[in-house]
Amino acid sequence: MSSELDNLKNIGVTARHSLSAEGKGEIVKLVKYLFEKQKTVFVTEYIYKILKKIIHKNSTTNSSYNIIENIKILTKKNLKNLDLFIFFGGDGTLLSAVHQFAPDIFSVPIFGINGGNLGFFSSVAKENGTSALDKIFEGKYTKDVRMVAKGELQSEDKSVVETIYSLNEITIHHAGIARLRNLEVELSGEYLTTYKADGLIISTPTGSTAYNLAAGGPIVAPQIKAFVITALAPAGFSQRPIVLPSHKILKISVDSTMRLSIDGQKYTEIKNTQSLVITEYAIPVTFLRLKTERYYKNLREKLGWG
Structure with missing residues (x-):
C-alpha cells in the first residue's frame, strides 16, 4: 500500500457472484471509470471473466481492448500492492472477500458500493458510485476504523x-x-x-x-x-x-x-x-466514508427506526 493514503493509485475491485445483467453493466462502468482516472485496476477472476465477455462483445474500440490487456487479476500475493479495495454488493460480498484474502486485506482501506440487499458496510447507492469515488479520490473522506x-x-x-x-x-x-x-x-x-x-x-x-x-x-x-x-x-x-x-x-x-x-x-x-x-487482532480494518455519511442515520434507516 502507498505510504500516503491520498495517493490512491492501485485499486482492487470485487463484486458478489451471480450478478444480474444490470449489475454486470455497473461493474463494466466502474472499471472503465477507474481506467479513465488512470488507476491500475486489480479484479477478482469472476469480475475479469465478466469484463472480458461484455467488453469483447459490445465494443470494437482499441481503448476497450486495452482495458482487458492491462487489467490485473487480484491474488493474495499482490493484494498488499493495493491502495484501495472496492466492493460492489451487500455485506455478504465484503465478508466473502475478507475470508478470501484475510488477514492481508485488513491493511487495505475499503470502500463499498451497495449493489446488494443489506448495506451496513456500504451506504453509497450503486447509481452514485462513481460520483462518490470522485470525492474519495479528491481526499474528501473520513476513516471508519473497526476492530477485527x-x-x-x-x-x-x-x-x-x-x-x-x-x-x-x-x-x-x-x-x-x-x-x-x-x-x-x-x-x-x-x-x-x-x-x-x-x-x-x-x-x-x-x-x-x-x-x-x-x-x-x-x-x-x-x-x-x-x-x-x-x-x-x-x-x-x-x-x-x-x-x-x-x-x-x-x-x-x-x-x-x-x-x-x-x-x-x-x-x-x-x-x-x-x-x-x-x-x-492487532490490525483493524479501515473503511473510507464520505464526509456526509452518518453511522446512526444509517443504523436508523436499516433497522426501520422512527
Missing part, C-alpha cells in the same frame, strides 16, 4: 490447530442433534461461567447488528472496542448477553464436538479436546 477478532483453535498442549479472523462474529453451534451443550468461558485466565445453551455468538461491535442482534444481543457502537457474548437458546434466564473489553482474552471450551461458523462464510469444528481462544 482473531480466533485460534488450540489443542490440549496449546498448539495452534487453526487460525481464523472475523469482522462480524464467531458462532459456536451444534453440529448434529439439537440439544443443550456446556460451553465454558474464561476471561484472561479467570473463570466466567458455563453456558448451557445451543451455542454462543461471540460478536465484534461491527457484528453486533447482525446475528447477535437477531439472537437478542445488544447493539454496540463501532468505536467501542469490545466483544459481545450472546447465548443461543440458553437454558436459564440468568445467562444474558454480556459486553466484555476487547483487551481481554476469551477462552471457550465445549463438552462435545461443535461447529464454528465465521461471519457466515467459513466453517470448521471445535472438539472437546480443543479450546477456542479469541483476541482482538
Whole structure:
C-alpha cells in the first residue's frame, strides 16, 4: 500500500457472484471509470471473466481492448500492492472477500458500493458510485476504523490447530442433534461461567447488528472496542448477553464436538479436546466514508427506526 493514503493509485475491485445483467453493466462502468482516472485496476477472476465477455462483445474500440490487456487479476500475493479495495454488493460480498484474502486485506482501506440487499458496510447507492469515488479520490473522506477478532483453535498442549479472523462474529453451534451443550468461558485466565445453551455468538461491535442482534444481543457502537457474548437458546434466564473489553482474552471450551461458523462464510469444528481462544487482532480494518455519511442515520434507516 502507498505510504500516503491520498495517493490512491492501485485499486482492487470485487463484486458478489451471480450478478444480474444490470449489475454486470455497473461493474463494466466502474472499471472503465477507474481506467479513465488512470488507476491500475486489480479484479477478482469472476469480475475479469465478466469484463472480458461484455467488453469483447459490445465494443470494437482499441481503448476497450486495452482495458482487458492491462487489467490485473487480484491474488493474495499482490493484494498488499493495493491502495484501495472496492466492493460492489451487500455485506455478504465484503465478508466473502475478507475470508478470501484475510488477514492481508485488513491493511487495505475499503470502500463499498451497495449493489446488494443489506448495506451496513456500504451506504453509497450503486447509481452514485462513481460520483462518490470522485470525492474519495479528491481526499474528501473520513476513516471508519473497526476492530477485527482473531480466533485460534488450540489443542490440549496449546498448539495452534487453526487460525481464523472475523469482522462480524464467531458462532459456536451444534453440529448434529439439537440439544443443550456446556460451553465454558474464561476471561484472561479467570473463570466466567458455563453456558448451557445451543451455542454462543461471540460478536465484534461491527457484528453486533447482525446475528447477535437477531439472537437478542445488544447493539454496540463501532468505536467501542469490545466483544459481545450472546447465548443461543440458553437454558436459564440468568445467562444474558454480556459486553466484555476487547483487551481481554476469551477462552471457550465445549463438552462435545461443535461447529464454528465465521461471519457466515467459513466453517470448521471445535472438539472437546480443543479450546477456542479469541483476541482482538492487532490490525483493524479501515473503511473510507464520505464526509456526509452518518453511522446512526444509517443504523436508523436499516433497522426501520422512527
